[in-house]
Amino acid sequence: MVSNPPIIFLDEPTSGLDSVSVKHCIEILKVLTGQERTVICTIHQPSSYVFKSFNQVYFIQDGMCVYNGSSSNLIPFMSSLGYDCPVTYSPADFIIETVQTVQESVSPLVDSIQNGKLNRRDSKVLHSSDYPLLRKSSDIYKETTQMLETKTDIDFPTSFWTQFSILFSRMILQIKRNKKAIWIQLFHHTLCGVLFGLLFSGIGNNASFTVSNFKYCVCVLVFFVYTYIMSPVILFPSEVRLLKREYFNRWYGLKPYFLAVSLRSLPLMLVLGMAFIIITYLLTDQPMELDRFVWFSFASILVGVASEGLGTTIGSICSITNGSMVAPAVAAPLVFFCIYGMGYGQYIGRVMNIIIYTSYMRVGIVALTQSVFGNRHPLECTDEIYCYYQDPKRLLRDVGMADASYTLHVLGLIGYVIFFRLIAYLALRFRLTSELSRIIVNYISKIFHYR
Structure with a gap:
């Protein structure tokens, strides 16, 4: 955090922590997102509290996207395909268990979300053109290359x-x-x-x-x-x-x-x-x-x-x-x-x-x-x-x-x-x-x- 980055990538930030420490960690990340920062995490087994804290979730199974969208829209999305989540289940645990135990469920999920091209966010379907973070990687690469060609010395945001x-x-x-x-x-x-x-x-x-x-x-x-x-x-x-x-x-x-x-x-x-x-x-x-x-x-x-x-x-x-x-x-x-x-x-x-x-x-x-x-x-x-x-x-x-x-x-x-x-x-x-x-x-x- 020294250089005050606008985007933060974290690999399993809650692993090895007890439930209280996990809650504190997620609260800190939410504070950072409230300061116009983007926090991207990889989490394998998120609890219900951790799962609901994220504005955007992206589930992957066998290298394919089975869901991309808001955490609140996961259960309606699964229900629309005939996979009803029990009341006592965590939504994250339910989709993970479904795609790993029911093999025929992967293809319908991938097709419905178009392998991540669709974004079920805020109760509506957004295409990649409507959501800047879902643009093609080739376009982002070209823009980054042009930026580096025009300015090779990138300044730190902090003094x-x-x-x-x-x-x-x-x-x-x-x-x-x-x-x-x-x-x-x-x-x-x-x-x-x-x-x-x-x-x-x-x-x-x-x-x-x-x-x-x-x-x-x-x-x-x-x-x-x-x-x-x-x-x-x-x-x-x-x-x-x-x-x-x-x-x-x-x-x-x-x-x-x-x-x-x-x-x-x-x-x-x-x-x-x-x-x-x-x-x-x-x-x-x-x-x-x-x-x-x-x-x-x-x-x-x-x-x-x-x-x-x-x-x-x-x-x-x-x-x-x-x-x-x-x-x-x-x-x-x-x-x-x-x-x-x-x-x-x-x-x-x-x-x-x-x-x-x-x-x-x-x-x-x-x-x-x-x-x-x-x-x-x-x-x-x-x-x-x-x-x-x-x-x-x-x-x-x-x-x-x-x-x-x-x-x-x-x-x-x-x-x-x-x-x-x-x-x-x-x-x-x-x-x-x-x-x-x-x-x-x-x-x-x-x-x-x-x-």
Whole structure:
């Protein structure tokens, strides 16, 4: 219903439902028909209530139409041919039982209704020329072909934001219903937060553990990377298979769907991510400055969003099996570029300095480190006579981040978020556009065949 279709085809919508649910389902369908929509259903054993609810019924036996018309006119039609329906019988059950048990009844019914060409509707016989839905299929095919030739891009009746709001609401509802997954993620974030806090307990203002504090930033980065990169790699390929069917049926557009997919995990990520950050930030005794905490939290969440975007890109291109191998293979060099030059950062060459920034993790670790050590007063040196990294500027120099700007690196993370999402969108667009993908595959096959 997202795209507000004028005609709805339903295959056995009441099957498997109890009588109360069947009544509710039919009432909803009647409401839809009252909004200038046409609802067409196939039902094998309709109850009396279901049967009377339909304005138009069409019975088929052995591939031939035995009745076409209003539900109220079925009993008079059968009586006119000598088949009287008992008072206690449902009209639908009666005609089904008659055509299946009395073989000689099929031909009179088919002949009287002219195999569906006549429509016994509203107590009068309508010919196909009087009823638009009974026109010849060849005429409808010609009109449809002409329409597609004049306008190949058929617009959706509903707007982009209407489709987005409905799809996003559905996805949020699905997340809420999966309470087990929410509890698992909450346990994971809380446990990791406590473990990280205990491993790096009380090092935030201690100059003797400045390097360990930098390692804490690296661990936070790795946590957000691997927590959010694998979920879409494993889960999104299954959604792509469902998307192919729904998009092929033109239930909604790809753009509102992809925007909803991109934003659906953000609320839960903010809640769980902030829980992890608060626990570790307090246990590690980081500087109690609101601006630093906000900068640190913002950079961490952006790393998680970028990681999820990379996972979505891989999930859009690969199957679950291939994606499970591709994701670690892609992440490994990105981690290497992230930690390259630690200890000799001032000697990194220009070319290598450009290469390492092809990793969004490098951009993320610089933002996290700058939020903790940037523009900071000398740390406390209590455990040793002399602390080399008492001045945080020395650490930033040795890890190659002395002149780095927090703002520019946050903008870089936002750029990577947009880049990964764009690649994922284009990959989905390619997979859903069978004609384009088929042409590209044929050209590639010709090239290799020629060689």
